[in-house]
Amino acid sequence: MTAALRRPGAGPAGPPAPAVALHGVTKVHDNGVRALDDVTLEVPRGSFLAVMGPSGSGKSTLLHCAAGLDSPTAGDVLLDGTEIGRLDETRRTELRRDRIGFVFQAYNLVPALTVADNITLPLRLAGRPLERDWVRSLVERVGLTGRLEHRPSELSGGQQQRAAIARALVARPAVVFADEPTGALDLRSAGEVLGLLRDLVDELGQTVVMVTHDPVAAARAHRAVVMADGRVVETHEVPVAAELAARLAELGR
Numbered sequence: 001m002t003a004a005l006r007r008p009g010a011g012p013a014g015p016p017a018p019a020v021a022l023h024g025v026t027k028v029h030d031n032g033v034r035a036l037d038d039v040t041l042e043v044p045r046g047s048f049l050a051v052m053g054p055s056g057s058g059k060s061t062l063l064h065c066a067a068g069l070d071s072p073t074a075g076d077v078l079l080d081g082t083e084i085g086r087l088d089e090t091r092r093t094e095l096r097r098d099r100i101g102f103v104f105q106a107y108n109l110v111p112a113l114t115v116a117d118n119i120t121l122p123l124r125l126a127g128r129p130l131e132r133d134w135v136r137s138l139v140e141r142v143g144l145t146g147r148l149e150h151r152p153s154e155l156s157g158g159q160q161q162r163a164a165i166a167r168a169l170v171a172r173p174a175v176v177f178a179d180e181p182t183g184a185l186d187l188r189s190a191g192e193v194l195g196l197l198r199d200l201v202d203e204l205g206q207t208v209v210m211v212t213h214d215p216v217a218a219a220r221a222h223r224a225v226v227m228a229d230g231r232v233v234e235t236h237e238v239p240v241a242a243e244l245a246a247r248l249a250e251l252g253r
């Protein structure tokens with residue numbers, strides 16, 4: 001990382017930079033839709049943020065900009081103090097590979113690979129060494145020790161998502177972005193996956209940003225923000241499912 005990319009004040013002399021920071025971020029899509037409108041948001045390291053809001057409120061666009069999958073029209077996006085919004089595509093791809101983990105609703109495991117090979121794939125893609133003890137502890141932590149040689153199709157949805165979570169964490173990312181991670185799961189598996197995400201934050205100090213429509217899921221986070229019309233319209237420092245549900249109903253989700 002070059003000094004020019006560091007956020008002023010970050011580093012040994014200043015306070016630790018948030019894991020993710022959006023400052024005045026606006027995204028206008030090619031069709032003229034203003035999907036994000038001057039969003040400012042900071043996600044402290046080792047915290048779990050839920051992003052909620054009605055359909056079309058800008059949640060996915062926020063996630064894409066924060067994760068370097070898309071570039072903002074205006075404003076700054078910082079990952080661990082590094083400005084990523086205006087990096088070229090090659091640097092952004094490297095940064096996503098090295099510093100960001102993703103968890104998707106549809107798991108996105110590679111069907112032909114074993115669970116073990118799926119989980120370690122990010123390390124191989126990055127040409128990084130396999131830290132066997134770390135991988136073993138991660139696999140144990142997500143409860144898949146006996147499943148490593150199975151194919152994804154031989155696992156339940158909850159197990160596939162837990163494998164996807166291990167894959168997201170294996171390269172020790174600065175932040176894990178989870179897009180509706182429980183959207184395809186039954187209640188029990190959803191509860192397990194959310195419990196796992198929360199534990200990874202509390203025990204390992206992982207930073208997690210999760211987009212969800214589910215107020216019960218959002219209530220497992222440390223903090224929830226509610227979006228409407230491309231803006232963060234409120235922040236719930238102590239997310240409570242019933243309160244979030246009521247708020248979303250008012251906003252017409």
Ligand SMILES: Nc1ncnc2c1ncn2[C@@H]1O[C@H](COP(=O)(O)OP(=O)(O)OP(=O)(O)O)[C@@H](O)[C@H]1O
Binds near residue numbers: 033054056
């Ligand atoms: N690639 C795109 N090109 C043009 N418009 C887009 C694009 N992506 C999103 N939009 C528009 O931007 C706005 C915000 O969309 P976004 O997908 O971020 O909302 P969302 O809150 O994630 O919605 P949902 O909950 O339905 O997934 C919407 O009006 C959407 O139609």
